[in-house]
Amino acid sequence: xxxxxxxxxxxxxxxxxxxxxxxxxxxxxxxxxxxxxxxxxxxxxxxxxxxxxxxxxxxxxxxxxxxxxxxxxxxxxxxxxxxxxxxxxxxxxxxxxxxxxxxxxxxxxxxxxxxxxxxxxxxxxxxxxxxxxxxxxxxxxxxxxxxxxxxxxxxxxxxxxxxxxxxxxxxxxxxxxxxxxxxxxxxxxxxxxxxxxxxxxxxxxxxxxxxxxxxxxxxxxxxxxxx
Amino acid sequence: xxxxxxxxxxxxxxxxxxxxxxxxxxxxxxxxxxxxxxxxxxxxxxxxxxxxxxxxxxxxxxxxxxxxxxxxxxxxxxxxxxxxxxxxxxxxxxxxxxxxxxxxxxxxxxxxxxxxxxxxxxxxxxxxxxxxxxxxxxxxxxxxxxxxxxxxxxxxxxxxxxxxxxxxxxxxxxxxxxxxxxxxxxxxxxxxxxxxxxxxxxxx
Numbered sequence: 001x002x003x004x005x006x007x008x009x010x011x012x013x014x015x016x017x018x019x020x021x022x023x024x025x026x027x028x029x030x031x032x033x034x035x036x037x038x039x040x041x042x043x044x045x046x047x048x049x050x051x052x053x054x055x056x057x058x059x060x061x062x063x064x065x066x067x068x069x070x071x072x073x074x075x076x077x078x079x080x081x082x083x084x085x086x087x088x089x090x091x092x093x094x095x096x097x098x099x100x101x102x103x104x105x106x107x108x109x110x111x112x113x114x115x116x117x118x119x120x121x122x123x124x125x126x127x128x129x130x131x132x133x134x135x136x137x138x139x140x141x142x143x144x145x146x147x148x149x150x151x152x153x154x155x156x157x158x159x160x161x162x163x164x165x166x167x168x169x170x171x172x173x174x175x176x177x178x179x180x181x182x183x184x185x186x187x188x189x190x191x192x193x194x195x196x197x198x199x200x201x202x203x204x205x206x207x208x209x210x211x212x213x214x215x216x217x218x219x220x221x222x223x224x225x226x227x
Numbered sequence: 228x229x230x231x232x233x234x235x236x237x238x239x240x241x242x243x244x245x246x247x248x249x250x251x252x253x254x255x256x257x258x259x260x261x262x263x264x265x266x267x268x269x270x271x272x273x274x275x276x277x278x279x280x281x282x283x284x285x286x287x288x289x290x291x292x293x294x295x296x297x298x299x300x301x302x303x304x305x306x307x308x309x310x311x312x313x314x315x316x317x318x319x320x321x322x323x324x325x326x327x328x329x330x331x332x333x334x335x336x337x338x339x340x341x342x343x344x345x346x347x348x349x350x351x352x353x354x355x356x357x358x359x360x361x362x363x364x365x366x367x368x369x370x371x372x373x374x375x376x377x378x379x380x381x382x383x384x385x386x387x388x389x390x391x392x393x394x395x396x397x398x399x400x401x402x403x404x405x406x407x408x409x410x411x412x413x414x415x416x417x418x419x420x421x422x423x424x425x426x427x428x429x430x431x
Contacts, residue, residue: 095361101337101356101419108289108358109335117290121244124252126418 003119004084005093006029006077006107007061010052011160012096012122012180014190018095018137021195027161028088029054029061030080042207052081052222056196058223060088073213078110086113092117092177098125099182127141127180131165135222139194142202145216148177148185155186156207189219192227230429232257232265237286237316239293241269246404252418253299253314256425263429270300281310281429283336286416289335289360291316298323305315309407310419312348312428315359318403318412327368330360334397339376340401340415346372348402348411355401362400373402373413381393 005017007029017026031050051118062083066076084090093111097120098102104120111118122130134141141160144154150171158164168186171181181187192199201223209215229319234253238245250267257265264325276282284301287294294301294316304324313321319329334357341352357375365371378397402413409431417424 019247033399040347105356105358112289112333112335112360115290117288119244119248119288120245123248124255125247126255 001025001091001103001117002027002089003094003117004030004062004081004090005094006049006096007031007050007053008096009047009053009190010096010188011139011190012098013094013224014096014193014195015093015130015139016121017194018139018193024058024092024094024119026094026195027090028084029057029059030065030084030093031061032073032077032080033063033065033067034068035074049219049222052200052224053190053196056198056200056224060196062087074106074110077106078114081110081114081116085116086142090116092119093131094119094120094121096120098127098130098180099178121139127178127182128169130180131132131160131169135162135165138192138196139190140199141188141190142217143186144189144219146185146189147214148183149213150175151186151213153207153215155210156215157205157218160188187216187222189217196227199227201225229262230264230280231278231381232263232429233274233283234265234267234281235282235317236267236269237291237294238269238285238288239291239318245288245291249287253283253285253425256418257304257429260426260429264416270292270294270297274303275306276303276309279309281431282307282310282312283425283428284313284320285418286315286317286358289358294320294325301410304410308408308424310428310431312425313410313412314418315414315416318414319361319363321410321412322363322366322403325368325416327341327364327366329361329363331360333360334375334377334399335359337420338372338401338415339374341374344370344372344404346402346411346426347406347431349373349421350414353375353421355417355421356419357415363403363412365403367399368407369403369405369410369412371398371400371402373400373412375399375401
C-alpha cells in the first residue's frame with residue numbers, strides 16, 4: 001500500500017514510519033505547521049528543519065500551515081492529506097499516536113471520511129519497551145523541548161541513550177508522567193534512523209527558556225554527515 | 228489459576244502492521260496479569276483450540292473486512308466450550324457466525340455505553356473508545372447487555388445506524404452475550420479504555 005506519514009520530525013512519527021516501511025511503501029511526509037505552540041494535535045519545535053529530515057529520508061514533504069485553533073486545525077490536516085492523496089495516490093496514513101484518544105479519534109475520522117486506511121503502529125505500546133526499541137534500532141534522538149517539572153535547561157539537547165533513558169524512566173515513575181513524553185512533557189528531533197540516507201548533526205543552537213521547566217532548542221544550523 | 232489465552236488477529240493478512248495496533252495492546256495488558264500466558268494467532272493459521280482456556284478475537288482496521296470472506300475460519304465459535312470475547316470486528320464476526328447481519332453505524336469517538344443487563348464483565352454507565360462503521364443486529368441466541376447512550380432519533384448524522392427495537396426505543400448495540408455460553412461481544416475497545424473488562428473476562 002502507498003502511504004503517507006503524519007510527520008513531526010520527532011521520534012514517534014519516525015519510528016511509526018520505520019515499522020510501517022517493513023510492510024508498506026512510504027511515498028510522502030505530511031507536516032502541519034501550527035502557529036499555536038499549545039496545539040493538542042501537532043508538535044511545533046523543530047518545524048523549521050523538517051525539510052532537512054525529508055531530504056535525509058529522500059521523501060517529498062507536504063507542509064500545510066494552520067493557526068492551530070482547536071478543531072479548525074483538523075480542517076488543515078484534512079486539506080494536507082487530500083493533497084497527498086491527489087499528488088502521491090496514497091491509500092493510507094501512518095501516525096505515531098501512542099496513547100492520545102484525542103489525536104487517534106480525529107485522525108481515524110479524517111481517514112474514514114477520505115476513505116483511506118489509518119495505520120497506528122505504536123498504538124497503546126509499552127512505553128519503556130518502546131524506548132528500548134528506539135535505542136536498539138539505532139535511532140539518534142535529541143530532546144529539543146521540555147514543558148514539565150522536573151525537566152530543566154540541562155535536559156535540552158540530551159540524546160536519548162541508555163543513560164538518558166533510565167533518567168527519564170526514573171523521573172516518569174517518581175512524578176507519574178509519561179516516559180515517552182506523550183503528554184507533551186518533552187519533544188524530540190530525530191537526527192538518524194535506519195531510514196535516513198545520511199545522518200544529521202545540530203551544529204548551532206540556542207536554548208530558549210520560558211520558565212524553569214519550560215523551554216526549547218532553537219536550531220540554527222544542521223549539517224549532513226555521511227553514514 | 229494458570230490460564231493460556233488465545234488472541235486471534237482478524238486482520239487482512241498474517242503479521243500485518245495492524246497486529247501492533249489491535250493485538251499487542253491486549254497482549255501488553257495480559258502480560259501484567261500473574262499466571263497468564265498467551266499466544267497471538269492469525270485466523271488463517273491452524274489452531275488447536277484445546278490448548279487454550281479462553282479466546283479473545285481482536286478488532287481490526289476500519290477499512291478491513293477481509294475476514295468476512297473467510298468466516299468459515301471462525302466456525303470454532305459455535306463448537307468450542309471455551310469463553311470467547313469478541314472486540315469490535317470480533318463482535319461482528321460472532322454475530323455473523325450466528326447468522327445476524329451487520330448494519331451501517333458510524334461511531335468514531337468516545338461514546339457513553341449503558342449496561343442494559345447485569346453481566347460479569349461490566350456494570351453501569353461508562354465512557355468507551357469506539358471506532359466502528361458497523362454495529363450488528365442481535366443474534367437470536369444472544370441477549371443485549373449494553374447499548375450506546377445515543378439513539379438514532381437524537382443523532383441525525385447517524386441516520387444509517389444499526390437500530391434494534393427494545394422497549395419501543397431505537398438503540399445501538401454495544402455489547403452482547405450468548406444466552407447459554409460465556410461468549411461475549413463488545414463493539415468498543417476495552418484494551419484502550421476500560422481495561423478491567425478484559426481482566427474480568429480472564430477472571431470468569
